[in-house]
Structures are given as C-alpha cells and as structure tokens.
Amino acid sequence: MNKKNTKPKLTFWEIWNMSFGFLGIQFGFALQNANVSRIFETLGASVDDIPILWIAAPVTGLVVQPIIGHMSDKTWNSLGRRRPYFLFGAIFASLALFLLPNSPYLWIAAGMLWIMDASINVSMEPFRAFVGDMLPEEQHTKGFAMQTFFIGTGAVIASALPYIMTNWIGLANTAAAGEIPSAVKWSFYVGGLTFFASVLWTVWKTEEYPPEEFDKFVEQEAASDSIIDAAKGSAAQGSEKKKFWVASLLLFIGLALTYYINGAGFEKELFIFSIGIAVFGLVMMIAGIMQKMGKENHGLVVVVSDFLTMPTTMVQLSFVQFFSWFALFAMWIYTTAAVTSHIYGTSDTTSALYNEGADWVGICFAIYNGFAALIAFALPKLAKWSSRKIVHAGALLIGGISLAGIYFISDPNMLILPMLGIGLAWGSILAMPYAILSGAIPSTKMGVYMGLFNFFIVIPQIVAASILGSMLRNFFGGEAIYAIIAGGVSMAIAAAMMVFVDDKAAEEMEEGAAETA
Secondary structure (H helix, E strand, C coil): CCCCCCCCCCCHHHHHHHHCHHHHHHHHHHHHHHHHHHHHHHCCCCHHHHHHHHCHHHHHHHHHHHHHHHHHHHCCECCECCHHHHHHHHHHHHHHHHHHHHCCCHHHHHHHHHHHHHHHHHHHHHHHHHHHHHCCHHHHHHHHHHHHHHHHHHHHHHHHHHHHHHHHHCCCCCCCCCCCCHHHHHHHHHHHHHHHHHHHHHHHHCCCCCHHHHHHHHHHHCCCHHHHHHHHHHHCCCCHHHHHHHHHHHHHHHHHHHHHHHHHCCCCHHHHHHHHHHHHHHHHHHHHHHHHCCCCCCHHHHHHHHHHCCCHHHHHHHHHHHHHHHHHHHHHHHHHHHHHHHHCCCCCCCCHHHHHHHHHHHHHHHHHHHHHHHHHCCHHHHHHHCCHHHHHHHHHHHHHHHHHHHHHCCCHHHHHHHHHHHHHHHHHHHHHHHHHHHCCCCHHHHHHHHHHHCHHHHHHHHHHHHHHHHHHHHHCCCCCHHHHHHHHHHHHHHHHHHCCCCCHHHHHHHHHHHHHC
C-alpha cells in the first residue's frame, strides 16, 4: 500500500527558514573541526594524544542524542515540539564558543569541547527530526538538502574565519607558546553570536504543527507498509531475554578486551573502546531489569528496545555510516598535522610556517564545505535520474579516492582538487542517509530513531580515537598522513556497502507515481 501524504508541501522559503538554524550549528562544528586540534597542540598536546582529547565530544553525542530525541518526541509546550531544544542548546553552545579559545590549560580546553559538543547535539538532533515532522515524504530529500546547504555555507565561512581575521582584518595568527592567537579567538566569538542568532531565526520564523493536527498526519502515514513494519518493531519493545542475552555478550566482550589490553600493555586509548562496549552492555542489562519490573515505558527501556528493533533499512545504513564517519573523523583530527608535516614540512606550532599551513587547512575545509553547499541542490535531481543510494555510493567512492590522494600532493594549492571530491561526499553524507532513513521510521519516533542513528556516527569516532593514535605510533612513525589514507579506504568501503541498502520509501513513491500516470 502506498502512503498518502497529507502534510502540505512547504515553499522554498518555508524550508529555508526551518533549516536556517543549521547555519549556526555548523559554525560551531566547523570552528571545532578546523581549530580544536590546533588549540590542543598549542596548549601542549602531542599529535598522538589528540584523539584521546577529542573523544569526549563523540561520547557526549552518543549519550545526548537518543535522550534528546526521545524527550523531543514527547514534548509539547508553548514553543512547540523540537524548538525548545534548538534554543536551549544554542544558548549553551554559544557560551562555550566564547570560553573555549580562552582556556588557560589543556584540560580546561578539553572540558569546554565536551560542553560545546553536548550543547550542539542538543540543538542538532531535533533539527534532523524536524524534516520528518514538517515535510511530506516527497520533500524529505529537499529538506535534508537544504540543511546540507546551510551546513556547507556555515562551514565555509567558519572554516575560513582565522584566515579572514589574519589577512583581511589584520589580527595576529601567531602567539607566544601556550597562547591562542587572536585570529582564532575572534573567530570563535563570531561563531558564538552566529550560532545563537541563526537558531533564534528558525525558532521565530517556523511554527510546528499542533498535537491534534500532527496526530492526524501520523494516522495517515500508518498506511505505508514500511512505516507499519517499523512501528510494529518498535512497539514490540524487544523481549527481556533478548536484552539480557545481548547485554551479557557485550559485557563479557568488553571486560575480556579490557583485561587483554591491560595485560598486553597496549596504549590507553584502546580502553575507551573496550570499556565502552562493557558499559553499553551494562546499560542494556539495566534496561532489561527495569522492563522485568514493569517499567516498559521508561525512557531507557524504550530507547534500548528501539535500538534492538531497528528497521532493516536503518541497520543497513548503519554500516555505511560507520565507515563514512570513521573516514571523516580521521580527516578532521589529522588533516592539520598531516598537511603541516607532509606538505609544509614542520611540526613546530609556534612557527609562522606551521600556522600558515594550519590556516590553509581552514581554507581547504571551507572549499569542501562550499562545494557541498553548492552540490546540495543538485542531489535531489541526481537522485531522481538514478536513485538515492546510487548517488550516495558514487559520492562516497569519489570522496574516498580524493581523501587518500592527498598523500601524493606536494603543492598546497593542489589540495583544492581532492577537497572538491571530499565536498561531494560530505554533501551526500549530510542528506542522503537521512532522507532514506526518514521514510523507513514512524513519525512518532522520528526523534529517538534519529538520535539512535547518531550511534553510527559516534561509534566510528570512538573507534578512530581509540586506534588511530596507536596505529600511527606503532606502524607509521607518527606520520599523520597515513591516518588520512586510512580514512580514504574506509570511505570506499562505505561506498560498496551503500549498494546493498533497501530504499523502500523511494520505491513506494515511484510505484505511486507510476499508478498516478
């Protein structure tokens, strides 16, 4: 049976307004991605210690997004369903953007990164669910493409801010040892103001559907076979035995790995991965105990149950996301070190040459984000000509080849070429998986499933932070460029896996169009 879309189509400017907050969200992420490793190194961190300092950010997202997703699914107040979370997260993220570059010590900077990332996640997760809430299925790809445009635009400006502050405004991009350059500080200040203002624009200009109207849309959407399957799976809540079996297995694996890593004398980063597995098993066991006590509707039980009963399409996409985001995380944390050492030939963070290379990395990040913004509006058209999964697979393959190809570059200006390929992949990563997923999950659980989908963004980041530093030290002499190559290979694997994803919602829309014709 085909779904009848009863939600009215929104105009270009309505979709623009509901997505505008992502401009500020990406200001925060782009400043973080392009400059935090630089800040950490300036405050005394070594290259192979950077992943462990970054780990707080993805771990925070792993915890925050499902919780916020579940809460926002249940929230209705004067601001709406998702908008309270947009605003709350924006306030705290903006404050963190002002405080982070003024950190006097490394541990304070790491703590500020933690707070900032948690706040960004509070704002960002409901924005993903917002598209499913507000738009009919046929406009989902356009909605996520619009978000991609703002992500790319925000990242272009934010990534280039230190360069702009230095070369256009005249602020210093060097400072004494242990001091953050003024150009970086003022970039974060501008980012904080932009974050708050853009999210406030979406809160002010977009009205959410009232509960009674939204419930009618949900009833109509139940006509979709794929949504019914997902709803049944989540409603089943998962058996207690399954929870205990999976929890016990994860707990055993996590503890066994921790024991082995400790006994073998491996690097401390690996404990993040092994202990994380054990903790997740323990959480799942607690959820099983609570369910046995009759607390089936408790948030923890619901989130764990939904995780164990994910729709098939979501499971397939999870593998694609894992390898895609492993590649991205490797790029974000190692591009500055790789470019400054492999191309500029320096690792002295106080030197003008190092800071010139770091500024150029910011420009390169601006280029790939800018291209992602430009390609965003072409993605829905490309998907119509072929399919969403083929477009995404091709984009990932080009991105992987481009990322690994940085190894062969000696002229900094030539970095522009692989950045275009990476931009294509980035634009697709921000739109296509979410457009496919939103058609395979029930509207009543849009928030929690989007939050759970974040697991497959965060887990690869934890894995990357756990193994990349160790890999570089033990096998590649600390050369950061090899982490970039590993990222390229990972993205190519994601491309191969994408071919096997079932995009049922797209198939149903095609069938409906054929019947209408």
